[in-house]
Amino acid sequence: MKVNHFFLLICFCLIATSVFGQRLKPNYVSVSYLGEMITHPGLNISAHYRIKSWDKKRVKKNDTQIKKDRSINLSPSLKFFYHKRYQNGLSSAINLNYHSLRNGKWTFGTGIGVGYLRTFIPNTFVYNENGTFEKKISGHNYVSSNIFLSWGRKINSLSNNPMEVYIKPQYWIAFPNFPNTVSYFMFEVGLTIDLKKSKK
């Protein structure tokens, strides 16, 4: 049975957004520049749902107190990138990530994700059996997975909606592909907005 990959993509996005978006207001949302190999531009929009959080305090020898707020989050995202003359990509993914905030200022995160990647290959001429050509939009459907690290800093912490600026290098693989997978390096620079600042 031939699977309509676009239909699958739409189902995946609908499920992701309805499960999280309609029933739960996210704790955070992010908007970021997504650069494939840094320089090929794209955009990423993510919502983050905190599924577990805890904090830990310790006092150093010089009486300095260190407080770490930690959380596990589930983050559906929609992203695209534009790589001139190679391919344009549209991806929907869900990431599971660990996030740590040190003394209300510096953040660190890491996580993994899985999703769907649809590529669009520019200027494709399809060679037909009768020797003629026609220009078509071509591309491929892949499962994508990614692993990432992130570093950030909280800004305007005292407001009702504090924000975090962050950088997030990530490594993607798309499969099935030849010989098995094709890799990508992505670099994200973005802003996360806290929608539900917890009362102290």
Next chain:
Amino acid sequence: MKIALITLIALTFLSCEKFETSANTDAFYHVSSAGFELPVWIKGNTASNKFVVFINGGPGLTSIDIASADMLGWGESLEKEFAMVYYDQRGTGNAQGAIPDESITIEQYLDDLEAVISSVLHHYPSAKIFLMGHSFGGFIGQSFLLDSNRQAMIQGWININGSTIVDSDKEWQFRLQFLTELAEEKMSEDSEKWGKALEWVENNDPITTTQQKEEWRGFIGHAGDGVIPEENTNLSGKGLLSIVFSSSYNIFPAYLSSNGTKVGELLFENIKGTDLLPELYNIKLPSLMLWGKYDDIIPPQLGSTAFDALGTNLDEKEFVLFEKSGHQPFLNEIELFESTVIKFVNEH
């Protein structure tokens, strides 16, 4: 979601290339052949109406990056005279899609090459097409030209150290001959070493076993640069950065993948034992064969035999031996290589 999709489709459509006729054309596109996309780049002087399709070797190596960073320096020589057409072969470089292993065959590679050539003719209907194959690319080119309909698409054939026989005892006969002639030439430099080599040749005709092949390699040295040191391509730091960050290339499948190795294994298995020599009389095109004298991979003795076997009239074929070159005369003797190619293309 919808907006993102529309934006991407718009970007895909808006990135149109200009297939202009000029002294400095830069047209990049993809050819979809049997369901998978191969990147094709037409660079240089399309006003000349002459297009040289470069078929790289390997198998499993790449071409688009060579053009991107002008690694061979052809941007200032060949591309000024005529248009060069570069493409990444199926399964290599930035060719795209989940290409099935079963399609990595010489037959499909020839179909792909036909699609690339046809695409050039689609954009430039009166183009005169030349094929220029190096090493395994020579094998692809000659296999392509054995089909008379395909040969009719081509104006001239340039074979650079191209293979004709793949992994058979017959191929090793030419290597034995290469070692004999090399030993005789080098005898005055090191009579002990090369005397032993000649003695070994006398006792090892024919070469059939793996041990014999390793012993032969022991006299010659490392493949590709045993006699003439291999020259590096003209890749500057700026060129490398350009490939990584500002070119059409995704470097992961091009350099950090096992795709080239796998393509090599699949193709070698597919064509193992093939001998094109008995069929070369079917090629009747103007032909230029360029060979490094010290090519220990595809020795010039095989090259000159292939030259004799061509069906081309004697006054339309030429064999040029590069006295200071190995497997890559375009890197060892750059000026001679470029002037010879330019002269041949301009004359036909």
